[in-house]
Amino acid sequence: MNYRICALCCALIAWTLVAPAQAQDAGRKVIIDDEGFELMHLTLLESSKIDVIGITSVSGNTWANRATAMALRGLEISGHEAVPVAEGATYPLLNSEALTDRWEALYGKLTWKGAWMKEWVEPTVQSTPDYFGPDDPVNLPQGNPTLQPTGEIAANFMIRLVRAHPGEITIVACGPLTNLALAQRLDPGFASLVGELIYMGGSLNPQQVLDNVSAEQFAREFENSPRREFNVRFDPEAASIVSRSPWPKLTVVPIDPSTGTQRTPELLQRMSKAAKPGVAEFIAQLEPGFPLWDEIVAGYLLDPGIATETEDLYVDYNTQFGPGYGDMLSWHEHYQPGLGERKAHVVRTVDAKRLEALMVEAMREGAR
Template sequence: MRRVLLALVLLLGAICPAWAAEPKRQVIIDDEGFAIPHLMLLEDPRVDVLGITTVSGNVWANRATAMVLRGLELLGRTEVPVAEGATFPLLNSEARTERWEALYGKMVWKGAFMKQWAEPTAQSTPPYHGPFDPVDLPWGNPKLKALNEPAAQFLIRTVRAHPHQVTIIASGPLTNLALAQRLDPEFASLVKELIIMGGSLAPRQVLEGKSAADFAREFVNTPRREFNIRFDPEAASMAAHAPWPKVTIVPSDPSTATQLSPALLERLAKASRPPVAAFLRRMEPGFPMWDEIAVAVWLDPGIVTKSERLWYDFNTDFGAGYGDMLTWHDAYRPHLDEGQADVVLSVDVARMETLMAKALGER
């Protein structure tokens, strides 16, 4: 009998993928919508998505929550809990943003505050909504409901239930993380790792073509500004001073070498099961792949071709540099409890696109 059992174990080990024997990596997604990065994590059998928290950023939190709930319904992943987060930044507001622009110039992207592009662009103009406007999604409204619990409280409860095991991938403004840390001073220290898509050092246009240039042009004169941080600079600075055991930052820099092209969207759709493919074919192409890089770096750190370990914070003075990323090498840091992170500067784009396709089912 022992020989039979041993043979069975050896046989299963030979025919099952290597990841089948490994414990799943636990993650919480903190973001302001539902897109390819969510699909990558939800479809990857090696990943256990413990929950999705929403926050205002590209859209208001109520709209982001509806998008996530509907996305989970379409994917058949209704068991994943969703907690709606902060509707407003800690201090910044639409009125303050308009006043800032009157003083210091127009921003390329303003997310939920966006009414029109400053100049003609290849991307469509998003519809403008108020923070409490009713939500009516073009791909159907969800029947699934969010938890009756704020995102900050969900983050605290889930991390405390799995201490030192949970990665948080924050691909939107950091309002929820700042609130969670203020509510529970031990919160950050109990997280395994924080991945931030935000900040900017010195991006340059890499790809040719109007779609690629539309976003790269922002960095010519304002290389340190990035939307996720600029939407809530106070929250970003608070998060920078929290005691995370490990932080990886994906700033805008590597995104200028990427583009969600029609060809890539079709490749991902062909790799996916039908409900995912239908979702992908509704997406607008032409945007850089900001959040996709953050998720890909976590799934496969080997895609990183250049990174630098830096001390970091974010500018909260309401001046021309409001929301800009601040960074220092060891000898120059101010020693005011600023954070330290591995900052991703470039990635292997072809390897990343293959990783995306494989996460969605390409064989």
């Protein structure tokens, strides 16, 4: 009997030592809410620190159906077929292509319009995106996926997972915030059950940092309208709802820190060289010259130390259909209007080299 008790005690001690290590090995539970499949997705999927438990799509840079197909194809290419994908909102809550055309006629041209983009206003080194309708057939250049989405609406998918893992899930949002706003309106307890929301959106006062043609051309987006940013401008009402939702922890990555970053041919080469087959070929085909907008969010999740300057601000967004529609609003403590806006931890600048190192290391981890 004593031997059995001793053996049981040893087993319990061994379990208590192994269980935390197993939990750590599982990685931080993450849902990615975005508008396609890019380096940000690969950085988190390939990292040993992250357990991506789902991807949700949303219209923004492209329509939700195309974003869904891109995510599914990306998962096939990268060998993460088990990650479920739920298709999200096709349209913003109130904004539309027709309203955007009317706004431009009144207040001037937008630099980037995402799914509504037909041409650049000025010549640019970046390629002109193909224009599609929201229900057009999807034929991806890299081939269409054989995987299928879950069939569950993205907002419901997120609500279900968050309720199954209260306080454990980090949501990484790198597109318009429509899905999150819908989830919060459907389930008022949704935001409070999320461990942390980190989203890329908004703009405070970005300044051109890099000295090259690409950086100069992207500065057109903010040099005369420093509070405007595409993800929010596509669906300002959703961004305002998200800003007023009770997240236990809220981190905002505005466009500001991206001005010191760039997807260079050298970075793509380093990542491709470190990555496993399939992923390496995918990275090698990406177009260089873009800032690392979404990748900053992934990098911050992996290592908050990449942030070299942060600030706590109350944040909301302008939903009045006027010249400032979609502009970021921010206040220091005591100055906020008190209409439900929440305090956010805002990332102002990042260490670009440290970010790039994290991205390359994630590829190495995925290749092991």
